[in-house]
Amino acid sequence: MKYTVVGAGAMGLRYGILLQENAHVEVDYVEPTAASLKRIREQGNQVWKSRDHQNRHLLPVKIYSPEEYNGDPDVWIFFMKQMQLEDALTRLAPKFKEHQTALGAMNGMGHIEKLQKYFADERIIGGTAMIATILNDYGDVDFMGAEGAGSSAYANLTEQDSAVLDDVLVDFKAAHLNPTKSNNFMGTLLTKVFFNAVENSIATMFQSRMGELMAYDNFLEGIARPLINEAYDAAEAAGYQLLETREEMVQQVDYVSNVANPLHFPSMYQDFVKGRPTEVDYINGWIVELAKKNGLKATNHELVTNFVHLAEAMRKYRKPVDQTHDKV
Known part of the structure; x- marks a missing residue:
């Protein structure tokens, strides 16, 4: 599976880096926030990663603005702030394809209705992440807790099983996101x-x-x-x-x-x-x-x-x- 993470903040970087480093899958990043994108590019298309404020080091990322991006992921992973999502979706709308799935594991409520404007219900996965992460600054993420700490849970909007969600769970397990599946969406x-x-x-x-x-x-x-x-x-x-x-x-x-x-x-x-x-x-x-x-x-x-x-x-x-x- 190929993933595109929308939002290079704390959780977007955490998911993307874990998928790259542990699950060894292809990950692109789309960063709608201009200041964040600028900083990461100034760092040589790299982001700083720490764990519990220690072992700070740079990691390469493939990062784009919404307008630049022309990739074709199997799954879009959205980690925007609720008030920023609608603008990001509008900018990315020409890039979405019918075979792609949207996964939203954002804080709060309101994002699912926005995703439904662009993706069919059977192509939407909702999730939650109990994973502590700090964004020290743009392009500088700090994983809190030991390797493998935290957990996450996912459900299809249709509340039916799907091959896509099963494949996502395999990759997320390999990434040490400790995922579980539910058929109770809300x-x-x-x-x-x-x-x-x-x-x-x-x-x-x-x-x-x-x-x-x-x-x-x-x-x-x-x-x-x-x-x-x-x-x-x-x-x-x-x-x-x-x-x-x-x-x-x-x-x-x-x-x-x-x-x-x-x-x-x-x-x-x-x-x-x-x-x-x-x-x-x-x-x-x-x-x-x-x-x-x-x-x-x-x-x-x-x-x-x-x-x-x-x-x-x-x-x-x-x-x-x-x-x-x-x-x-």
Whole structure:
């Protein structure tokens, strides 16, 4: 299988590099962000790769702007920010072909509807990645955790098995992405959305590592559980069944915070401290809208959404400090 990764950010580079280095498959990169593309080209069409801030070295990549790209991948892997995807798809539209598949494993919700404008439902795979990665700067990615750390899950939009997804899973397993397959499309996507609605948003508001949230001994019961319950209420009202129970989701927050990635600053925090807009509207805000559509209120998520936007507004008065390279 040949892959084209759209978006040379933290996760786009992580997936692409793992597929190149471990699965030994052909990978192209399309970078719609001009400043990022310029930096990678200035580095000799290479990107810096580190693991846990160590062993920083350059790796070659085949990278193009959307307008330049004329490759013919079997699978497009989209790792854009939700608010950037539509422009990238518009620029790439002439390049898409009927036999190609789109795989979106982005944070938040909203990308699937955008992909459906360009790809048939049977050619869309949704996914989630519980894989900690930091983009230090354009063309400079830091893998967090040991080799093989993290996991990912994928489902066809049709919720039917397919040869393409089976082939993707073979390559992703070889790449050490630890993939699993599901036939519950929305359940697969919402697992990550609901997790991020707790960890990413709260860590961003308080500019903290995931593990530091647990310094408040009532974090799980006083903050995580109410947010999870509201999200599950909205999903169940909409007829969606998640892959985990509510209790298992609380336990996942506990495990990731205390064991898996306690030192990690989530992607929303990384956007926040670099002065970029966050994706809170596509995470907590999306849950608020889902609840409204089904006759419910998600007041906790609405408050969190507004608090994150307030924190964004406060950057006008005091610039947040990027702590991603601080030693613990």
